[in-house]
Amino acid sequence: MIEQFLMGLSVVLQPEILIYAFAGVIIGQLIGVLPGIGAITAISLLLPVTFYLDATSSMIMLAGIYYGSQYGGSIASILLNLPGTPSSVVTCLDGYPVAQNGRAGLALFVAAFSSFVGGMIGVSILVLAAIPMTHIALRFGAPEYAMLVVLGLLAASLVGTGSQLRSFAMVLVGIALGIVGADATTGFYRYVAMPEFADGISLVSLAMGLFGVSEIINNAAKRDRTAPKIKVNMRDIIPTRAEARSLGGPILRGSSIGSFFGALPGTGAAIASFMAYATEKRFSRTPEKFGKGHLPGLAAPESANNAASQTGFIPTLTLGIPGDAVMALIIGALILNGIIPGPRLMVDQPMLFWGVIASFFVGNIILLLINIPLIRLWVLLLRIPYQKLYPVIIVMICVGVYSHRTSVTDVVLTLAFGILGYLMKSHRFEPAPVLLGFVLGPLLEDNFRRTMLIYRGDFMVFLERPISAVLFGCTATLILFSIYSTIKKHRHRETPHAVKQR
């Protein structure tokens, strides 16, 4: 394994290939910063270029764009509450408050460092355990996915800072929005008021509206327009010793969660980062600090989404099966080069296979090296008076959303979701659970109904299959634990009272 990896390194360190790795991650980084424009747009624009490149260079460049955009996505989330990619929505939750407290540089540093560690752990798993991970991923059928999503939805109600009831209500709103479009099981149209809705509401519209646009309205409505204090000294960028110590656990847990979810085709980085955040909050001794600028709440999801974007290549490289739309494009580039991706890729094209994996290793180092010095530059962005910045941001959001599906309806919807997001915020409802419900709802429905079709309506299948039974057990434990801790809290409150009465 290590030997082949070193051979891969020798491939990627050739200057004529290294330049494409470099170009890929830089383009990805820039694309990730721009709100709404995702890796998929950039990759499809660059796809014709790969006609003229060999397979290895094409793969390395396109892959660089993909994971580079995960790095870039965190920057606008932290500085402007503007998730550059759907998976950086979670980064907004604690990243933006840290910046508001005047420590934007610190937040960017923590994000870059967590991303780096997450990415590296993801690559290591790709090198050491690609094949075993593939076998695990293949054991995830419809019942397992359904149970996994139930667990995820439960975790979703933990993501918000307010009451769990309010969070849960927002999850339901998200699920309702996710229903719009063609029913995947029967093809029946649900809530398709016009043909533009036939493919459902775009995740990008929803994320940009609820986070980005609503934040702009919110800021414009504020009386107090003083910009947050900005510190750009190197000392304020580096975390204190105590802060650094508090990040080790979250980064490692986030990376593990991310690596796992990344390898499952069809779930991806967005769900990984939500799960990492929910886990940290659930097991934290200070859950009340989350959402108010708590560094572990930033480090965990950032390491998770970068780990996931690396292990996301496992099904693509070992099976030739794309885990998401971006991977499908990357595989398309291979096909155009006359290579049919499949399980034989590793054997037939070892230089390509290991070269690409080694390029992730190199790419992550490049990203860390360019991101740390850039932090001071990004922070200066906040010096621009907000009233001059927001028209530019609105235009960029509109362009980004439009570029996804070339749909004007999506742009209008984004602005509508912005207004909805503002109203929600002013009534203390949080947008993050909406998004999670939106992503997970259809996933649950599809997999549940698929299970029922395949196993002819037999509910016992969820308990008969081992992985699904374990997931069911986790869900049940989490519910019981929540009930238990609520009762315990209640008792605690009552006991001193009882003492006094005596």
Place this chain on the structure above:
Amino acid sequence: MLRTLLTAVPITLALALPTFAQDSFPDRSLRIVHGFGPGGNADTVSRIMAEQMTQGLGEPVVVESRPGAGGTVASGYVSGEDPDGYTMQLLVGGHAVAAALYNSLPFEPVDDYTFLSTLGQFPFFIAARSGEYASIDALIEAALAEPGSIVIGHSGVGSTQHLTGELLALETGADFIHVPYQGGAAASTALMGGEVDLIIDTGTVIRGQAEAGVYDILAVTSADRWPDAPDVPTVSETVADGFDVISWTALGAPAGLPENVEATLSAEIARVMAMDEVQTQIAALGARPQGSTGAELKALIERQIAVWTEVIDTAEIERR
């Protein structure tokens, strides 16, 4: 103000004029519109054609993606454009499926088009996990022996892959369970993981796995054996006589194209289709490069609409 307006009149006229002077077609940029996401198969084929036609026609040919509702958003748009030859559409096999599947389309799938030429044709392959079934005959026997025991994974309700599975059931009398996935890749994962027994999909999804020994290709859906895979028997020669499903990519334009414009475009497409470079690129996408006359394309589409309408009626698939 008035003077400005008056100056504008001749300019406007000059700009409007070329629309009438069709002898000089084309004298401005042309578009190939398609109804799928950037980077997909339809987009790639459009770009291959656009690149060469730009050279041949001497005017830029631009590719425009208008995705939505299985390509019907783009069709509604193109069929409403002027039939001046400056707007073309890249059509795929799904066009015939949409004609059969949708209750109310904002366009007429045949009458609203001037069909130009097919570009590529490709069959579907029927695959099972390696060693599960000795042949397509064995599979159908097993299905007939125990109705409802065999599960087919397909790439979405109303996809050509799905309807092909339904057609196979109709023609052989076998009773399959059809399970939808989000695209061919997800269905292929389900086959590998053992959740489904069978998939029917294009060569790009199946052949890499078959070469690696993961899948056995049981049959091909085209009427005759496919030149690229001469060892694979057809469905027609084994279990369902006359079975013939192929998908295709083609170029069309709004109905009512002037004859000289149609002739110019057809000749140009024929020239491009004869190029070795283009043939190689289309073949790389898993298709057989194949030009045709407009009439042949129209006949193909009409035939397929009839087949799919029957399949949808008999299988009682919900129309949308």
